[in-house]
Amino acid sequence: MKLLIIGGTRFVGRHLVAAALARGDQVTLFNRGQTSAALPPGVAWIQGDRGGDLSALRGQRWDAVIDTCGYLPADVARMAGALDASVGRFAFISSVSVYASSATCNHEDSPLGHIDDTDTTVVDGRTYGPLKALCEQAVVQRCGTRALIVRPGLVVGPHDPTKRFTWWPARVARAVRDGQPMLAPGAPGRPLQFIDARDLADFVLHALDAGCGGAYNAVAPGGFTTMQGLLDACAVAAGGRPSLVWANDGDLARLGVEPWMQMPLWLPEGGEHAAFMLVDQRRAQAAGLRQRDLGDTVADTLAWWRALPTAQRQFDNTGLSPEREAQVLVALADDRQPRA
Numbered sequence: 001m002k003l004l005i006i007g008g009t010r011f012v013g014r015h016l017v018a019a020a021l022a023r024g025d026q027v028t029l030f031n032r033g034q035t036s037a038a039l040p041p042g043v044a045w046i047q048g049d050r051g052g053d054l055s056a057l058r059g060q061r062w063d064a065v066i067d068t069c070g071y072l073p074a075d076v077a078r079m080a081g082a083l084d085a086s087v088g089r090f091a092f093i094s095s096v097s098v099y100a101s102s103a104t105c106n107h108e109d110s111p112l113g114h115i116d117d118t119d120t121t122v123v124d125g126r127t128y129g130p131l132k133a134l135c136e137q138a139v140v141q142r143c144g145t146r147a148l149i150v151r152p153g154l155v156v157g158p159h160d161p162t163k164r165f166t167w168w169p170a171r172v173a174r175a176v177r178d179g180q181p182m183l184a185p186g187a188p189g190r191p192l193q194f195i196d197a198r199d200l201a202d203f204v205l206h207a208l209d210a211g212c213g214g215a216y217n218a219v220a221p222g223g224f225t226t227m228q229g230l231l232d233a234c235a236v237a238a239g240g241r242p243s244l245v246w247a248n249d250g251d252l253a254r255l256g257v258e259p260w261m262q263m264p265l266w267l268p269e270g271g272e273h274a275a276f277m278l279v280d281q282r283r284a285q286a287a288g289l290r291q292r293d294l295g296d297t298v299a300d301t302l303a304w305w306r307a308l309p310t311a312q313r314q315f316d317n318t319g320l321s322p323e324r325e326a327q328v329l330v331a332l333a334d335d336r337q338p339r340a
């Protein structure tokens with residue numbers, strides 16, 4: 001396949017490029033050249049800013065385009081307009097955040113989020129989902145049945161810039177190395193749902209080959225794993241068993257620990273995002289979405305993390321700092337002390 005990828009050098013796009021090259025596809029990237037200057041051998045590059053002049057994209061034909069970095073509807077509409085006549089199929093990487101609510105389980109036809117200020121260029125926690133929904137609409141309006149809309153849940157694996165999933169393999173490895181207890185959030189059996197970026201890449205390419213159109217939730221099936229399952233896989237990758245101190249939703253809330261960013265992947269039951277990881281993905285599964293073994297995702301993520309230069313091996317605002325986690329563990333131990 002002759003493939004154009006808008007983006008392609010950070011995380012999801014990087015794995016798309018690798019998967020496409022491995023299949024023998026002919027790959028061209030369009031990006032500014034800011035995120036990464038080094039491209040894999042054999043990849044053609046068109047330099048440009050999607051918010052600016054798109055004329056460099058004219059005069060060529062591609063079997064498919066995959067737009068990985070569309071966040072603003074006007075930009076996505078311009079891109080679809082510029083490419084409409086020269087591409088066979090248009091795949092847009094969207095998100096399960098398009099849904100109006102993640103308090104209850106979503107399927108592809110669930111209501112989408114709404115935003116009044118459709119021209120805003122501010123992409124934040126409030127606008128990201130509804131803007132992505134409008135981006136999808138722009139692609140479908142232009143490309144009709146040639147549009148493939150892929151809605152990933154949490155994307156994980158090597159090169160993840162958010163480091164949310166990475167926090168767990170790295171945290172367990174530290175606990176095993178230091179022999180110190182670590183905090184485990186919520187309920188051990190609570191389901192987790194995410195997608196390895198490499199499985200996402202394989203699915204997008206497969207769906208393009210198969211001529212799939214419309215929207216697909218791209219995540220592992222419900223019940224793929226649980227918090228306990230993830231920590232077990234992390235223990236295997238780390239080569240030892242950490243001493244886990246489970247803190248339930250109430251404990252963590254009382255101690256001021258915030259879901260998701262302070263305790264990655266922890267979403268309290270009954271909360272506004274309680275069903276973020278309970279998305280119906282049967283449509284994608286039926287269309288060929290497949291999941292690699294969780295152990296492989298964890299081991300590869302840990303290996304990637306360990307190989308990063310020290311300066312990049314930082315979690316910044318993801319996960320509790322060691323000091324804060326130690327405070328929480330002391331407070332929990334104190335609470336659990338039998339009272340005289």
Ligand SMILES: NC(=O)c1ccc[n+]([C@@H]2O[C@H](COP(=O)([O-])OP(=O)(O)OC[C@H]3O[C@@H](n4cnc5c(N)ncnc54)[C@H](OP(=O)(O)O)[C@@H]3O)[C@@H](O)[C@H]2O)c1
Pocket residue numbers: 006007008009010011012013014015030031032033034035036048049050051068069070093094095096151152153154155156162
């Ligand atoms: N991470 C998750 O958990 C998650 C979950 C659901 C959905 N998603 C979606 O998955 C996608 C992930 O994106 P990614 O960052 O991993 O993709 P990527 O394709 O690996 O990287 C982003 C690319 O966009 C290019 N780019 C950024 N601004 C540009 C501009 N103005 N003009 C041209 N190129 C530009 C960057 O290159 P330059 O900077 O060099 O231009 C880079 O190549 C997003 O659409 C996100 O909404 C992610």
